[in-house]
Amino acid sequence: MSVELLSRIQFAMTISFHYVFPPLSIGLGMLMFFFELIYVRTNNVLYYNLARFWSKIFAIIFGMGVATGVVMEFQFGTNWANYSRYIGDVMGSVLAAEGLLAFMVEAGFLSIVLLGWDRVSKKFHLFSTFLVWLGSMFSALWIVIVNSWQQTPAGYHIVQRADGSYRAEVSDYMEMIFNPSSMDRFLHVILSSLLCGLFLVISIHAYYILRKKYIKSSLLAIRTASMSGLVLIILQIASGHQSALIVAEYQPEKLASYEGHFDSNKPGNLYLFGWVNQEQKTTKGIYIPKMLSFMISADPDMKLIGLNDFKEEDLPPVNIVFQTYHAMVALGMAMLGLLGLLVFSFKNRWLLKNKWFQLVSSVSVLMPLLAVQLGWFSAEIGRQPWIVYHLMRTKDGVSTNLSAYDLWFSIIGFGIIYIFLTGLFFFTVRRQVVAGIKKYK
Numbered sequence: 255m256s257v258e259l260l261s262r263i264q265f266a267m268t269i270s271f272h273y274v275f276p277p278l279s280i281g282l283g284m285l286m287f288f289f290e291l292i293y294v295r296t297n298n299v300l301y302y303n304l305a306r307f308w309s310k311i312f313a314i315i316f317g318m319g320v321a322t323g324v325v326m327e328f329q330f331g332t333n334w335a336n337y338s339r340y341i342g343d344v345m346g347s348v349l350a351a352e353g354l355l356a357f358m359v360e361a362g363f364l365s366i367v368l369l370g371w372d373r374v375s376k377k378f379h380l381f382s383t384f385l386v387w388l389g390s391m392f393s394a395l396w397i398v399i400v401n402s403w404q405q406t407p408a409g410y411h412i413v414q415r416a417d418g419s420y421r422a423e424v425s426d427y428m429e430m431i432f433n434p435s436s437m438d439r440f441l442h443v444i445l446s447s448l449l450c451g452l453f454l455v456i457s458i459h460a461y462y463i464l465r466k467k468y469i470k471s472s473l474l475a476i477r478t479a480s481m482s483g484l485v486l487i488i489l490q491i492a493s494g495h496q497s498a499l500i501v502a503e504y505q506p507e508k509l510a511s512y513e514g515h516f517d518s519n520k521p522g523n524l525y526l527f528g529w530v531n532q533e534q535k536t537t538k539g540i541y542i543p544k545m546l547s548f549m550i551s552a553d554p555d556m557k558l559i560g561l562n563d564f565k566e567e568d569l570p571p572v573n574i575v576f577q578t579y580h581a582m583v584a585l586g587m588a589m590l591g592l593l594g595l596l597v598f599s600f601k602n603r604w605l606l607k608n609k610w611f612q613l614v615s616s617v618s619v620l621m622p623l624l625a626v627q628l629g630w631f632s633a634e635i636g637r638q639p640w641i642v643y644h645l646m647r648t649k650d651g652v653s654t655n656l657s658a659y660d661l662w663f664s665i666i667g668f669g670i671i672y673i674f675l676t677g678l679f680f681f682t683v684r685r686q687v688v689a690g691i692k693k694y695k
């Protein structure tokens with residue numbers, strides 16, 4: 255295997271592992287804040303106990319996010335040195351902002367959240383919880399900005415160095431930050447993260463109900479999570495649509511890949527599922543005719559730019575992009591269905607009566623976690639062969655001094671460490687779940 259492919263495999267492996275924890279902490283941060291807010295306003299101690307229980311699990315997830323995130327920054331230097339030189343001016347300033355403005359707030363106030371329950375006033379504790387949640391979202395904001403810049407670069411100019419190589423320098427900071435896809439992408443990512451945290455709460459409390467434990471607190475937690483979740487998933491579908499409009503405008507070959515649309519002389523169809531044969535330039539499956547054109551332009555007969563208009567070497571692996579994208583959308587719809595059921599089953603207490611419903615709900619956290627990975631794969635693989643869209647190819651971003659041997663060594667090393675970390679994560683979370691919701695008040 256080539257050094258480029260191995261570097262990509264290593265990056266995919268480390269970032270996919272990392273990308274489990276920040277979304278969970280963003281979503282959990284919101285619910286911790288909600289639980290505590292309800293407690294402060296109503297004095298209902300069940301919410302206090304819930305907030306305290308979840309703050310411990312939050313701390314474990316936060317720790318995992320930090321441990322796995324540090325790897326990413328080193329990896330840019332070791333495996334993607336040419337890319338880092340090229341994008342350094344953009345990435346350096348944004349990552350510094352992330353560290354100083356977001357991570358410090360989150361990490362600093364987390365200590366008050368964890369240790370300050372009986373030491374600071376109710377309101378100051380609530381404020382600290384809010385800042386932890388805000389810090390986690392602010393952290394995501396800067397990361398999403400860099401990522402979006404790679405997708406839709408703006409506010410830069412290209413400078414040639416003395417050694418003949420090129421680099422992108424920021425010429426307009428605001429334009430760089432508010433590049434065409436950053437804010438829509440941020441909204442979509444934040445909503446997906448909130449859903450991850452909400453579903454984690456639903457899963458653990460559905461598990462408690464399955465085991466006939468902490469029924470009263472668990473029903474309260476599931477009610478708070480599923481009611482907020484139902485609103486968020488509807489917003490998520492709308493924000494996904496908005497993201498698709500941006501992709502249509504700035505990355506038409508990516509949009510065409512999402513729906514396997516080859517012929518520019520025809521309107522675009524919307525596939526429910528299907529299979530793309532890139533060599534034969536065909537897409538087969540079940541689709542709604544002209545619906546893609548209608549959703550993009552409100553005109554069902556609008557012709558959309560097709561994959562045939564691009565050189566083969568400028569296209570991503572279309573079927574992978576198609577499948578990952580459609581799986582994300584399908585999971586979004588499944589989440590809508592489950593959240594709807596949960597909300598509408600409060601009245602007849604169906605969750606308490608039906609074992610299958612409890613079982614499905616207790617593993618439901620896998621849905622948003624998987625959707626996040628798949629959505630991200632579709633966005634990133636859909637950008638290929640570019641590491642910076644239309645400016646730098648992925649093969650040109652890789653470090654030149656690495657051998658395949660080095661990469662196998664580090665991939666296996668990371669694999670072993672991540673297996674250990676996964677074990678540690680499940681062990682510590684399980685311990686908290688088994689210890690249960692204590693009656694602090």
Ligand code: HEM
Binds near residue numbers: 435439446629634
């Ligand atoms: C159900 C309807 C949905 C639609 C129409 C939709 C649409 C989209 C589109 C068009 C993109 C690509 C953006 C780009 O390439 O620039 C995207 C990316 C993504 N989606 Fe969705 N999505 C949906 C549901 C979900 C759900 C339920 C989740 C997770 C809970 C999710 C998580 C993501 C993530 C993490 C990305 C990658 C964002 C990035 O580039 O950083 N999506 N989605």
